[in-house]
Structures are given as C-alpha cells and as structure tokens.
Amino acid sequence: MAPIQNARVLFNSVPEKFPMPGGTTVYDTTQTIDLKTVPLDGGFLIKTLILSVDQYFRNRMRKPEKKSFVPPFELGASISGYGVGRVLRSENSAVEVGKYVYGPEMLHQEYAVMKELGPATVLEKHPDLPWTVYVGAAGMPGQTAFTGWKEYSDAKPGEVAFVTTGAGPVGSMVIQLAKQAGLKVIASAGSEEKVKFMQSLGADVVFNYKTMDTREVLAKEGPIDIFWDNVGGDILDAAIEHAAIKARFLECGSSSGYNNGHTPIKNMSMVSQKTLHIHGILVFQLLPKYYKEFYGTIPAKLASEEIKYNEEVTNGLDKVEDVILAVQKGTNRAKAVVVVAEE
Amino acid sequence: MAPIQNARVLFNSVPEKFPMPGGTTVYDTTQTIDLKTVPLDGGFLIKTLILSVDQYFRNRMRKPEKKSFVPPFELGASISGYGVGRVLRSENSAVEVGKYVYGPEMLHQEYAVMKELGPATVLEKHPDLPWTVYVGAAGMPGQTAFTGWKEYSDAKPGEVAFVTTGAGPVGSMVIQLAKQAGLKVIASAGSEEKVKFMQSLGADVVFNYKTMDTREVLAKEGPIDIFWDNVGGDILDAAIEHAAIKARFLECGSSSGYNNGHTPIKNMSMVSQKTLHIHGILVFQLLPKYYKEFYGTIPAKLASEEIKYNEEVTNGLDKVEDVILAVQKGTNRAKAVVVVAEE
Numbered sequence: 001m002a003p004i005q006n007a008r009v010l011f012n013s014v015p016e017k018f019p020m021p022g023g024t025t026v027y028d029t030t031q032t033i034d035l036k037t038v039p040l041d042g043g044f045l046i047k048t049l050i051l052s053v054d055q056y057f058r059n060r061m062r063k064p065e066k067k068s069f070v071p072p073f074e075l076g077a078s079i080s081g082y083g084v085g086r087v088l089r090s091e092n093s094a095v096e097v098g099k100y101v102y103g104p105e106m107l108h109q110e111y112a113v114m115k116e117l118g119p120a121t122v123l124e125k126h127p128d129l130p131w132t133v134y135v136g137a138a139g140m141p142g143q144t145a146f147t148g149w150k151e152y153s154d155a156k157p158g159e160v161a162f163v164t165t166g167a168g169p170v171g172s173m174v175i176q177l178a179k180q181a182g183l184k185v186i187a188s189a190g191s192e193e194k195v196k197f198m199q200s201l202g203a204d205v206v207f208n209y210k211t212m213d214t215r216e217v218l219a220k221e222g223p224i225d226i227f228w229d230n231v232g233g234d235i236l237d238a239a240i241e242h243a244a245i246k247a248r249f250l251e252c253g254s255s256s257g258y259n260n261g262h263t264p265i266k267n268m269s270m271v272s273q274k275t276l277h278i279h280g281i282l283v284f285q286l287l288p289k290y291y292k293e294f295y296g297t298i299p300a301k302l303a304s305e306e307i308k309y310n311e312e313v314t315n316g317l318d319k320v321e322d323v324i325l326a327v328q329k330g331t332n333r334a335k336a337v338v339v340v341a342e343e
Numbered sequence: 344m345a346p347i348q349n350a351r352v353l354f355n356s357v358p359e360k361f362p363m364p365g366g367t368t369v370y371d372t373t374q375t376i377d378l379k380t381v382p383l384d385g386g387f388l389i390k391t392l393i394l395s396v397d398q399y400f401r402n403r404m405r406k407p408e409k410k411s412f413v414p415p416f417e418l419g420a421s422i423s424g425y426g427v428g429r430v431l432r433s434e435n436s437a438v439e440v441g442k443y444v445y446g447p448e449m450l451h452q453e454y455a456v457m458k459e460l461g462p463a464t465v466l467e468k469h470p471d472l473p474w475t476v477y478v479g480a481a482g483m484p485g486q487t488a489f490t491g492w493k494e495y496s497d498a499k500p501g502e503v504a505f506v507t508t509g510a511g512p513v514g515s516m517v518i519q520l521a522k523q524a525g526l527k528v529i530a531s532a533g534s535e536e537k538v539k540f541m542q543s544l545g546a547d548v549v550f551n552y553k554t555m556d557t558r559e560v561l562a563k564e565g566p567i568d569i570f571w572d573n574v575g576g577d578i579l580d581a582a583i584e585h586a587a588i589k590a591r592f593l594e595c596g597s598s599s600g601y602n603n604g605h606t607p608i609k610n611m612s613m614v615s616q617k618t619l620h621i622h623g624i625l626v627f628q629l630l631p632k633y634y635k636e637f638y639g640t641i642p643a644k645l646a647s648e649e650i651k652y653n654e655e656v657t658n659g660l661d662k663v664e665d666v667i668l669a670v671q672k673g674t675n676r677a678k679a680v681v682v683v684a685e686e
Binding site: 059068069229232236245246254264271273274275277279281282285 | 402579595596615
C-alpha cells in the first residue's frame with residue numbers, strides 16, 4: 001500500500017491577540033504515512049475520528065519559557081487536544097485493534113503513532129451516543145462540571161447559583177446539576193440562541209450578557225451563593241459584589257481575558273468581609289476521585305436525555321483553525337467538535 | 344454616693360481617609376453616672392478595664408446605609424469593641440458581681456450598663472496572664488489565627504507559608520502555629536522592630552515590606568503553599584504570582600486599602616490556572632467549633648511562653664483616639680490595648 005496523505009495542523013507562531021488561521025497555525029498536507037509499515041516501536045497507530053477545540057488552546061499558544069498549567073504547543077509541530085481515535089495497528093497488548101482511545105493529547109493530524117497511552121484511556125461508547133459527545137458532555141467539559149460541582153459547590157436546596165457561559169459544555173451541565181440539586185439558577189451567555197438553550201435546560205433566570213447588565217440582573221435575582229466562573233474579569237467583580245455571605249466561587253476559567261488581557265478585580269477585599277470561598281478547578285486533579293461515578297452515570301443520563309447537551313460539529317481537519325478562532329471569539333453556538341473521519 | 348464622671352469615646356463623623364482624634368471621634372466627659380442607683384433593668388453594670396483597638400474599627404466608621412460584615416458605629420454614641428469589664432452590680436443570675444465579662448461590643452466608656460450578655464461571655468483568667476492578653480493572643484486575634492489556621496490551612500510539613508503583618512496579634516500567632524506544624528515561614532512587617540520580633544518567633548525568612556520588594560523575596564524563597572493575608576492589594580497580587588499549585592489563601596483582612604482604597608488585583612485568572620483556594624475568614628463563624636480547644640490550650644501555652652505574644656499597652660480612655668489612628672497608620676508596635684482602669 002502506498003503512503004497516503006497525513007494532514008496536520010501545525011503551531012506556527014505565538015499570537016498577539018486572537019489566533020489566526022494560516023498565521024498562528026497552518027494546515028499542512030505535505031506529510032505522508034504508510035499505514036501498513038510505519039514503525040510502532042511498541043506503540044499503536046490510530047486514525048483520528050474526533051477532535052475537541054477548546055478555549056484553553058489559547059493558553060498553550062505561548063512562548064515555551066512562559067509557565068502555565070498546561071504545556072505550551074511546540075512551534076512547528078502538530079497541536080493537540082482532547083480527541084478520539086480508532087486503533088488501526090498495535091504492539092501494545094492493552095490497546096487492541098478496533099478499540100477506541102480517548103485522551104487529552106491527541107494530535108491534530110489524520111493519523112498518529114502513539115508510543116503509549118499515557119493519560120489516554122481505552123473507552124467503551126454508550127450505544128445510543130455518538131463519539132462526539134465523548135469530548136463534550138461525556139468528556140473533559142462534562143467531567144469538569146461534574147467533579148467541580150461535587151467537590152466544591154456545597155449546594156443546598158433553595159440557594160442561588162450564577163453560571164456563566166451557561167450554553168457551553170461545562171456551563172450547561174452545571175445548570176442541570178444545580179437544578180437537580182434544588183437551586184435557583186441564573187445563567188448568562190452571549191447570544192439569544194444560547195439564552196434559549198439555557199432556558200430549555202431549566203435555568204430560572206437567563207440573560208444575554210452583551211445586551212443586559214450583569215450587575216442589574218444579580219441585584220434583582222441575587223445575592224448568589226454559588227458562582228460558576230468561566231469568564232473572570234469584570235463579571236467576577238460583579239459576582240463578588242453580589243455574593244451572599246459564605247458564597248462559593250468555582251473558578252473554571254477566565255475567558256474574558258485570554259486574548260485581550262484581564263480586567264483587574266476591584267472587590268477582593270470583600271472576600272474576607274463576606275467570607276467567600278474561591279476554588280480554582282482543574283479536572284485532572286479531581287477526576288480520579290469521581291471517574292467511576294462519572295462514567296457510571298452521566299453517559300446513560302445523556303443517552304436518556306435526562307441531561308441535555310448541545311454541540312456544534314464541523315467536518316474536516318482543514319476546518320480546525322477556523323473553529324479555534326470561533327471558540328476564542330465566542331461565535332461558536334455550542335461545544336465545538338471537529339469530525340476528522342467517520343470510523 | 345454622688346454621680347461620677349463616665350467618660351466616653353463618641354463616634355462624631357464619617358472619616359474620608361484616616362480617622363482623626365477630635366473629628367472622627369470625640370472624647371466626652373460630660374456624662375455622669377451614679378453607680379449605686381443607675382437602673383439595671385435586669386442587666387448588669389460593669390466597670391471597663393481593658394479595651395482592644397483594632398483595624399476593623401475603620402470599617403465601622405461608615406455611613407449606616409453602607410453594608411458590611413460588621414455593623415456601623417452610631418453617630419453620637421459611644422464606639423465599641425472587644426474588651427473586658429468587671430461586674431459591679433447585677434440583676435442577671437448568670438453574671439455574678441466580681442466576675443469578668445469579655446465581649447466584642449464593650450462600650451468605650453468608663454462604666455456601662457449591659458442589658459444582657461449577648462455575644463459576651465463570663466471569662467476565667469489564667470492566673471499567670473494579665474487581662475490585656477484576653478483581647479489579644481488569648482482573645483479575638485488569637486482565635487482568628489487559631490481557628491482560621493485549623494480550618495483552612497491544610498498545612499503539611501515542609502510546605503512554605505507567607506504571613507503578612509506577622510508582628511501583629513494574628514500574624515504572630517500564625518507564624519508560631521506554622522512553625523509548630525513543620526513549615527518554612529516567610530513573614531513580613533513594616534518596621535525593623537517588628538521584623539526582629541517575627542524572627543524571635545522562629546520565622547525562617549523575615550523582611551520589612553517597606554524596604555524590601557515582596558516579589559523578590561517570594562521569587563527567592565517561594566513558591567508559597569499558604570498565604571495568610573492581612574493586607575490585600577498589591578501584596579495579594581504578588582502572593583498569587585508566587586503561589587504554588589493548590590496553594591491555600593487565608594484572607595483575614597485587607598488593611599492596605601482600608602483608608603486609601605484598594606489596589607485592583609491583576610492575577611485572578613491564575614486562581615483557576617494554579618487551582619488556588621481562597622478562603623475569607625471571620626472568627627465568629629469558626630469559633631463555636633474550636634472554642635473549647637482554644638481556651639483549653641492557648642492561655643496555658645501563652646502563660647508558659649510556649650507561644651509568645653506582644654502587646655502595646657496604653658493607659659487611659661482619653662488615649663483611645665490616638666491609638667485608633669496609630670493602628671490605622673500601622674505605627675503601633677504591637678497589638679494595641681488600652682487599659683481603662685486597674686480592677
């Protein structure tokens with residue numbers, strides 16, 4: 001069998017602001033691969049099926065000397081992220097041909113040889129769910145919501161939760177967990193379509209933060225006992241202002257500042273005055289504790305629609321760069337997933 | 344017995360910046376009291392012995408419509424705070440004549456009729472300790488350190504703690520609790536005398552934040568696993584910058600901004616990136632859980648000098664206003680206590 005194209009999305013330059021297709025990254029089709037003969041060296045060959053595009057990519061698009069919670073992308077090499085691949089060949093007894101591998105460091109290329117599983121796992125799919133869900137509500141974003149909420153929300157019926165980016169894969173799960181726990185849920189997003197989706201999830205108060213003033217909403221509907229923060233910046237300041245005594249803040253991200261710098265927070269002195277508790281969340285710290293419970297309950301609830309999800313599927317590895325930009329600009333309508341290949 | 348003078352410190356006007364003697368407050372000697380005949384209405388009469396002057400007074404010197412974690416002082420009425428008084432007369436069977444009452448709302452006047460104990464308690468003194476300690480290391484500040492540390496530090500031997508205002512009654516206790524827990528302790532204060540005191544408590548790295556750059560010290564001696572924050576503002580930002588993954592921040596106060604407004608915090612996005620845990624602390628939330636343990640262990644350790652303390656005693660109710668200003672400016676050398684009367 002002759003070598004075939006192995007297209008890749010390469011990290012090309014550190015962006016100043018938004019990551020630009022063809023500049024920050026390039027879609028490269030010059031590499032070829034012989035699927036029959038490419039050496040595995042004890043590893044396995046996968047065909048990439050699904051790739052997730054996430055906000056934290058922006059953080060990885062940095063100079064290598066700058067430290068952060070995730071390693072930087074390597075200039076000139078394929079970017080990577082959560083994804084699912086099917087095993088084509090294997091020299092690893094734990095990874096059988098025909099099985100599916102889900103992991104956080106799947107290369108953005110059509111085919112890849114993986115030396116070892118590392119943090120990846122061999123995953124069984126629920127028969128009524130597509131693989132795309134496994135990088136969304138049944139994957140890292142869903143796990144983030146589930147584990148963060150379980151560990152830090154200390155939710156009590158009748159309390160008030162405020163969820164930002166509530167139409168996203170994390171926020172939408174948080175809204176539903178909060179409603180199931182008996183809370184009043186205030187949820188914000190950046191488009192009317194997203195607002196409608198949040199309403200369909202059962203959120204009590206939904207609003208578009210681009211057309212309504214967050215402080216006004218919180219003044220009327222708060223004070224808030226739980227803040228799920230995906231945005232940071234001025235919205236975080238507003239949440240501190242309108243927090244109840246002993247409120248819990250779950251800091252999941254600060255997307256408002258990824259591309260344009262962060263708005264300084266003016267109200268931190270209220271943390272001691274109101275005895276707030278602010279928790280930074282990283283899913284890989286919490287997942288081991290909740291792994292069995294998550295996979296034992298969430299996929300079935302997603303399949304039965306007891307928990308709803310939304311996703312925006314784009315076809316083709318060549319579209320990854322556009323999706324990355326859309327996610328950074330927030331113009332995607334739901335969890336961004338790229339289908340690289342069908343089976 | 345003829346009526347005698349009952350001098351008082353009255354709240355006179357809301358300060359713009361620092362609270363000024365004779366302006367923000369006035370020392371008033373016009374009131375008289377007849378100790379034999381003043382009606383008790385089921386309450387008790389106390390002679391004020393000891394009054395604590397604390398930084399949070401500044402917060403109480405505000406317009407009544409502004410909300411906060413402590414009630415505002417009432418304009419035209421005596422200010423109040425932690426103190427100790429001796430019972431002269433009583434119509435309350437729980438408060439016997441000759442006993443001592445310790446409470447958070449003791450009026451700044453020579454004598455006072457209290458209708459009920461409320462949050463105050465009848466306290467037994469350790470024979471080898473003066474009453475002044477009971478508004479410091481054996482009182483609210485010591486309780487703040489003890490309960491906050493117990494509840495939120497999650498301290499592990501070998502970790503690094505950074506304690507601000509380390510020569511104060513809270514910070515000096517925290518330094519010693521941290522050392523006893525096997526941590527490396529970095530401690531800062533605002534004078535050479537305070538720095539020496541912190542060193543005598545066993546702190547490993549001590550510095551004067553007015554003459555040394557906090558960021559340089561933390562870069563060299565950190566990263567920090569525990570931050571005991573009494574100051575907020577830019578020092579809080581520096582601590583976030585130099586925090587280790589999973590660091591715990593104990594937010595006890597933000598004195599840097601009480602009089603001049605707060606420096607906005609630029610690094611809050613690091614809370615999720617580093618999974619920091621930031622806890623606001625109020626002693627009255629935590630004390631019930633630790634009350635017995637605190638009074639059962641700390642006074643004895645203070646008496647035996649296993650735990651050291653420092654205090655700056657001023658004599659005379661007429662000096663309270665000067666002490667308030669000194670505490671706000673940080674020119675006091677140790678926990679500020681006013682002795683109003685000896686027994």
